[in-house]
Amino acid sequence: MTDVWDPPTVLRAAADWSWVPPDAECLTTDVTLTRWPAWAHGRVVLTGLSSQRAPGDVLRGAVEQARAWRSDTLGVWVSASSAPDLTGELLARGARLEDTVDVLARTLDEPPHDSAERVVVRRVTDVDGLRDADHVETVVWDQQPMDDERLAENARALLAEHSAEARVVAYLDDAPVASAGLTLAPAPYPGLGTVARLWGAGTLPDRRGRGAYRAVLVERLRIAYAAGATLALVKGRVSTSARILRKAGFERYGEERYYRLTL
Incomplete structure (x- = not known):
């Protein structure tokens, strides 16, 4: 850094x-x-x-x-x-x-050079793309799928002219297998530019190990660099994604822990 x-x-x-x-x-x-x-x-x-x-x-x-x-x-x-x-x-x-989760980051001094040729990654640009992302997230995060109304509302917000958010989907054999998002946010202090917060990356369980996670990571780094972000920040699970992120040039700065208290 x-x-x-x-x-x-x-x-x-x-x-x-x-x-x-x-x-x-x-x-x-x-x-x-x-x-x-x-x-x-x-x-x-x-x-x-x-x-x-x-x-x-x-x-x-x-x-x-x-x-x-x-x-x-x-x-x-x-x-x-x-x-x-x-x-x-x-x-x-x-x-x-x-x-x-590990707090991981890398500066964006130059565009990423990593290759993601094994899968096709597309940025979400319409409701159909968002539906593909939702298909993955419903399985990975065990949440309810969006109905048509929520899909339309989320698509309008995502595709608005000044939206700070972007979503990407990875495909294998034309089927969605991984999805992820990023949000551009101000740095904590003036003069540092913009932070690209990378979030929500997940791959369908039966499609893991084929490069999809890495592919959506690379595409988000490209989007962040093109948008002028100076830092890519991600909170990666210690047991899973943190290892991949370290190999992609991210450095560890600390950790955050999630506790569940029964009331």
């Missing part, structure tokens, strides 16, 4: 980023509580930990709101920059560690 994107700045960019599904309900104070919509399992997730309150106070308030939303669980993302660190409080309450 360059001196401009030093480790603390990369971690700041990662801390500024948490996924919020469309149609979710958010409550933001010194932390952020999000109630996901029914199609995304209706989870309640605590993120954006930047509070001066004691860990017990933060978690108590989040639990009360989750119960008010009639949720029987609370998810919490914790990182090295989280304040306060809720790990001890969560474990004392019996929370279970469910996921760990």
